[in-house]
Amino acid sequence: MKYLFTFHPYKRRFIHPVQTNHGVWEIREGIIVSLKQEDGQVGQGEIAPIPWFGSETLEQALEFCSSLPKQIDSELILSIPDTLPACQFGFETALTETPEPPSLQFSALLPAGKSAIDASIPLWQSGYRTFKWKIAVNPIDEELAIFDLLVQKIVQNLANGAIRLDANGGLSLDEAKLWLETCDKLMANGVNIEFIEQPLPRSQFEQMLELSASYNTKLALDESVATLQNLETCYSKGWRQIFVIKPLIIGSPSKLRQFCQQNQIDTVFSSVFETDVGRTAALQLASELSHHNRAVGFGINHWFQ
Numbered sequence: 253m254k255y256l257f258t259f260h261p262y263k264r265r266f267i268h269p270v271q272t273n274h275g276v277w278e279i280r281e282g283i284i285v286s287l288k289q290e291d292g293q294v295g296q297g298e299i300a301p302i303p304w305f306g307s308e309t310l311e312q313a314l315e316f317c318s319s320l321p322k323q324i325d326s327e328l329i330l331s332i333p334d335t336l337p338a339c340q341f342g343f344e345t346a347l348t349e350t351p352e353p354p355s356l357q358f359s360a361l362l363p364a365g366k367s368a369i370d371a372s373i374p375l376w377q378s379g380y381r382t383f384k385w386k387i388a389v390n391p392i393d394e395e396l397a398i399f400d401l402l403v404q405k406i407v408q409n410l411a412n413g414a415i416r417l418d419a420n421g422g423l424s425l426d427e428a429k430l431w432l433e434t435c436d437k438l439m440a441n442g443v444n445i446e447f448i449e450q451p452l453p454r455s456q457f458e459q460m461l462e463l464s465a466s467y468n469t470k471l472a473l474d475e476s477v478a479t480l481q482n483l484e485t486c487y488s489k490g491w492r493q494i495f496v497i498k499p500l501i502i503g504s505p506s507k508l509r510q511f512c513q514q515n516q517i518d519t520v521f522s523s524v525f526e527t528d529v530g531r532t533a534a535l536q537l538a539s540e541l542s543h544h545n546r547a548v549g550f551g552i553n554h555w556f557q
């Protein structure tokens with residue numbers, strides 16, 4: 253079947269710039285692709301790259317879209333190269349109907365630094381019980397002190413709740429060990445620290461594998477497994493703790509589905525701060541493939557003005 257193909261770049265400014273060890277992210281740019289069938293039905297998909305995670309750049313995605321003919325078919329879509337994972341996701345999901353996903357548990361992202369404490373209260377009051385906090389943004393002694401207050405403020409009251417820490421690869425090995433020792437002690441006192449996400453840079457996989465065997469607190473790989481190729485490599489090198497899956501940059505949903513059906517991996521699905529177009533498709537995939545005991549990192553989606 254042939255589809256009439258159009259694409260529309262978008263640009264959205266974050267209400268609160270996202271502060272991580274990678275820096276401050278102020279504007280999210282992406283592309284909405286539309287595929288119109290002969291009967292007039294239109295399917296949409298979203299291309300939302302995060303090049304610093306290993307996906308293609310927005311420019312590369314735009315160049316790919318511009319290189320396509322006006323009419324394309326599913327054969328061309330399923331042959332999009334693995335070097336364009338965000339395009340693979342955007343075009344493939346534009347092909348498929350995405351029914352409303354069943355209800356999922358959501359995790360709320362807290363801002364880095366001490367503003368996390370005040371930000372957590374309204375989120376907790378609105379029902380969130382899982383929170384993710386960015387670390388390796390401020391000096392570790394400052395963050396450990398803030399974490400102490402955060403735990404007292406919310407986590408201890410969290411019946412069946414949890415807190416996740418995301419370092420975006422910004423800790424040194426010694427800092428990672430200090431965070432893990434701190435979390436293990438809190439875990440021993442009944443605080444549910446669900447995991448520490450990407451404590452070390454992608455280049456230190458072996459050290460993270462060793463850490464994962466040395467502490468009770470679990471580790472989740474994110475930047476290390478951002479594309480399906482990287483995920484398969486980490487799996488083949490022995491990673492069996494948690495895999496963060498960002499559907500919009502992982503690549504082909506059908507290839508991801510195949511891998512998850514062949515390998516029972518522990519996954520947590522995560523947003524790339526996409527629009528509702530990508531979010532709907534991503535939540536559908538999450539509801540299909542995620543271990544339902546892990547909240548999905550798509551909470552508070554009103555990140556934009």
Ligand SMILES: O=C(O)CCC(=O)C1=CC=C[C@@H](O)[C@@H]1C(=O)O
Pocket residue numbers: 270272302359360361384418420474521522523524525548549550
């Ligand atoms: O996973 C979540 O809970 C929310 C999404 C999220 O934290 C991120 C999305 C995109 C890039 C990063 O800034 C960050 C992450 O590292 O997981």
Ligand SMILES: [Mg+2]
Pocket residue numbers: 418420449450474475496
């Ligand atoms: Mg992360």
